[in-house]
Amino acid sequence: MTKTLEHYRYLHQIPELGFEEFKTSAYIADTLAAAGFAVTRDVNGTTGIIAELDSGLPGPVLALRADMDALGHIIDGQRVARHTCGHDGHSSVVLATAQEVIKEGIVRRGRLKILFQPAEELGTGALAMVAGGAIDDVDMLLGFHVRPLEECPLGLAAPAMHYSACAAIEATITGVPAHAARPHLGVNALDAAVAAVNAVNTIHLAPNLTYSVKATQFICDAGVTNSIPALARVCWDLRSQFNEPMDELKARVIQAIEHSVAAIGAGADIKVLKEMPAAIIDDDMTAVLSAAIVEVLGPQGLTKAKFTPGSEDFFHYPRQRPAVKTGFWGLGANLTPGLHHPDMRFDLDALQIGVRVFKACVQKILGQG
Structure with missing residues (x-):
C-alpha cells in the first residue's frame, strides 16, 4: 500500500x-x-x-x-x-x-x-x-x-x-527633500517614480512575442503632506515566454528607469530581485x-x-x-x-x-x- x-x-x-x-x-x-x-x-x-x-x-x-x-x-x-x-x-x-x-x-x-x-x-x-x-x-x-x-x-x-521567464526589478529612487511651498528647491522622488512607471509602460517588444511588464509595488511617503518626498520604491514584474526576449526586456526596463528619473534630476538604485528562466x-x-x-x-x-x-x-x-x-x-x-x-x-x-x-x-x- x-x-x-x-x-x-x-x-x-x-x-x-x-x-x-x-x-x-x-x-x-x-x-x-x-x-x-x-x-x-x-x-x-x-x-x-x-x-x-x-x-x-x-x-x-x-x-x-x-x-x-x-x-x-x-x-x-x-x-x-x-x-x-x-x-x-x-x-x-x-x-x-x-x-x-x-x-x-x-x-x-x-x-x-x-x-x-x-x-x-x-x-x-x-x-x-x-x-x-x-x-x-x-x-x-x-x-x-x-x-x-x-x-x-x-x-x-x-x-x-x-513555463515563462520572469524577473522582479526594484528601483529605489532618490530625490532631494524640500518644503512643499518651495518645490523648486527639491527633487520630487514621487514625480520621478511616476515618470519611471510611465516610461516602462511605453516599452514594446516585437508583437509576435508573448511578454508583459507592469509595476506591482509603489511606496513613497514623506511622513507629512506638505513636504517633497526624497525617497520612493517601485517594483516591476516582468514576464516572457522565452529567455532571449526576457534579456532584452530587462535591459530596456533598466534603461527606461534610469533615463526617466535622471530627466528630472533624481537617481535610481536598480536591483534585479529574482529571476527564473523560461x-x-x-x-x-x-x-x-x-x-x-x-x-x-x-x-x-x-x-x-x-x-x-x-x-x-x-x-x-x-x-x-x-x-x-x-x-x-x-x-x-x-x-x-x-x-x-x-x-x-x-x-x-x-x-x-x-x-x-x-x-x-x-x-x-x-x-x-
Whole structure:
C-alpha cells in the first residue's frame, strides 16, 4: 500500500518557508535513508537533499526533483506559512515513488537520484542545488507540478509544461527633500517614480512575442503632506515566454528607469530581485513522459503540451547545465480556486497518479538491465 497520503498529511501540517524547511527536510531524509537510499543532507549548506540508488551496472543517471517550501501569507493579520502551491504534494509523490522504486527493484541499470529542493518560491533553491553539485553527474532530470482545474482536471496530464521567464526589478529612487511651498528647491522622488512607471509602460517588444511588464509595488511617503518626498520604491514584474526576449526586456526596463528619473534630476538604485528562466524541455524526455502518462491514464488522459505565464525555478537546472536533458509535466488534480490562493486545495487522488507516472518513467529509463 502506498504511503503517499501518509506523507502528504504530515507535510501539509508543517509548512515551512524557503531555506527554513528543517522539519520537512528531516522527515524526507529519514524516510529515504530508512528505505535504503544513500542520503546526503544539507546540500550546499541548505535544507536540500540528494538521495541515490546505484544499480551497480552501467547506464544513465536519472534524477527526480521535488520542491519542499511553502508560501508566506498574511491571514487575519498574521504572517503564516501555508502550502498553497502544492509543494507538499510534490514532495509526497516523489518520496513515495522513491520508496516503491527501491522496494520493487525497478532500477536495473545506471543510477537513480532523488532531489528535494528548498526555496522554489524564492527562485534560488535550484541554483543552490546546482552550486552544491546536485546534477553534475545527471543525464536526465524530471519534475512536475499539480495544475489548476480549468487547465488540467483530474484524470488528465500534460507531458510538457512550458513555463515563462520572469524577473522582479526594484528601483529605489532618490530625490532631494524640500518644503512643499518651495518645490523648486527639491527633487520630487514621487514625480520621478511616476515618470519611471510611465516610461516602462511605453516599452514594446516585437508583437509576435508573448511578454508583459507592469509595476506591482509603489511606496513613497514623506511622513507629512506638505513636504517633497526624497525617497520612493517601485517594483516591476516582468514576464516572457522565452529567455532571449526576457534579456532584452530587462535591459530596456533598466534603461527606461534610469533615463526617466535622471530627466528630472533624481537617481535610481536598480536591483534585479529574482529571476527564473523560461522552460527548457527536451523532446526525448517529453516522449518518455507521454508514454508513461498513456500507460497510467490511457490515451484519453494525455493532453497536449501546455504553455503558462507562470514561472518555475526548475528551469535553472537546464540553463545552468545545458547537457542535462530535462522534462517537466503537469498533473491534473482538480485544483481550486487557484495556485497561491490562501484556500488552495486539490483532489488527493491525483497523488497516486503522480507516483505511477514517475515509476513508469523510471522503468522506461533504468528498468532495462
